[in-house]
Amino acid sequence: MKKTFIAMALVLTAAPISADTIKIGLGVPMTGDFAPYAEWQGARCMAEMINAKGGVNGMNIEVLTQDSGADSQTAISLAQKFLDEGVVMLGTIPFSDTMIPVAQVAQPYGVSIFQPQSTQVEMHAGIVNNFFTGVSPDPFTATAAANHALDQGVKNVVLMTSDEGGSWSARTPLWFGDVIEAGGGRVLSKMNFSFGTSDWSPQIAEMKALNNEIDAIYISSIMPDIAVLIRQMRSAGIDAWVVGSDGFDDPSLDATGSDDPSILDKVFFATLAASHADSAVVKFMADCKAIGIDVPGLFPATGADTVMAVAFGVKQSGSTDPAAIADAIRNADSLPVLTVDSISFKSTRTYAQRTIPVIGFKDGKRVLISNVIPDNVPMDWK
């Protein structure tokens, strides 16, 4: 009797996975500098929508969310907590110095990470393989932007680099420059910058001292720094294109042109997903608002991709085993998500092969310029 009781107790404590819910654990920055980029609101909203339609294979999706700030150790601790609660997929900060240790913690459980925004190439160096990035790495966005710049007749470019954002801010401009040079253009200069810059005068003085006609500058940075750069360049009489990456993709950039829309006329960026007026992302945000969930922008909306990928994995595998779900996701020819029609990991294994939208502005409003998978991407990062 006593042995039976102990055995039952062991079974109960060793089986935290609830059969009627599919749990996804998001230890993400809900406060701090990176809070605007966390995906938890979109994930919760998509889970609500799927649950309202009956869930997946009769099971509801539950998104467990807790604030990690921008701290790797907190993110690791939260990952362990979520694993103990039986999650089938984890989400965390989109930086390799956090994603790699979290993936290592999750590996013995057969659980993977789905990070819908991570573009850093460091993740794909082969240190861990139990993760998915729902977007393509930075060389793809740099190439998409460079191709459009070449189409605009851009020849002479200035690259702004910073080591503070890893390869995202240090190497993405260089990949842009590689494609420009391969297309017959020239890199006039490379300049340094820091995040948090509110006065770009030293760099602007350097640009003016080049005495060349600068056609475009490329920078992979964050708001509001980018808006300050655009305004100060225009104020200094530099009319070059300002080209960038997904860091431009924030509503506060659009608001910069609220008084004078022409300030955004020569600005474009390649980003994670299309979020112009008619896009699926904007419609999703409106639908979420209607059910009382505020999803403030593209980055928070990307959480919907995480939930849709898990739902797909559960449905395809017919199982809630984390390893089976990951296999189903990795081997799918086409996986439907919110931010783009579909993605696939079949040939890439760890990052999503998907189209790269290039967004520009017309009369202060976003317009989708192109949305293709570039075929001339530099591959020196693999």
Place this chain on the structure above:
Amino acid sequence: MEYVVQQIMNALAFGAEYALLALGLAIVFSIMGLVNFAHGEIIAVGGYTMVAAAALAFKNPMIVIGAAITAAVVASVTLERVAFRPVRYADPTTGLLTAFGVSMILQNLFLLLVSPRPITVTSLFFLEWSIDLGGVRVSSLQLFEALATIVVIILLMLFLRRTLLGLAMRAASLDFEMVRLSGVRANRVFAIAFMISGLLAGIACVFIMARRGSVDPHLGFDPVLKAFVACVVGGFGSLPGAVLGGFLLGAVEVAMLVMLPQSLGGMTDAFVFGIIALLLFWRPDGLLAPRSEKGDKH
């Protein structure tokens, strides 16, 4: 040549902003011995007030500026009354920790009650245009900020040297107990110090917002860290030291930014702080540290 003059102007502009912020820290420290790290959040209060004023359809930018400066002054005086007065006579470490605590609480309040995202305010964009000064193009905002800093320094010096309250504040920085024994009300001296500090934060907020065009919960934190460094370089507690430290820091930052090769771009801050460390080796108490006299409290 034009390029060099341009970069010197940029260094002066950087320095003017750091000097303005450093003065705000130094005036409180000189009297109370408190490093007020919540000074950055006072700036953020000004920024959010601009958002509110602009949203309330105050199209007149003077109203937006006035509201921001007023809010910064009120917030600064309120913090003195609520948070810093209870620890006025405590160990300086207690004051430092209180300032950090206040800073964190305010940042989190902005995060939770307003938004973690930058909120754009375009009301002050009109302050920035390009001016040709003998072949050198400078930003109007840089000129305004440099002029404002000079005016603030002159007015502050006049206040401290020509008014009774100013005299009391200078005396309080040397021996506060003696000032109290002379019949000066301690609360008034502290409140005025925080009021001036808030005013300086409000003025700095106007220029930061005119340049950045948006406010977020961390708007003032990084600039205040720079101002702290400027105070250390100049000599903590010395108002002229704070100004000198600010301009020196601005000059070193711009010099490193434009002189370091691109391959060493990630080392900019390391070089800036390396140079500052060398300065402190030479003058450990800062360049213009107040001289200690017999009878001074330590």
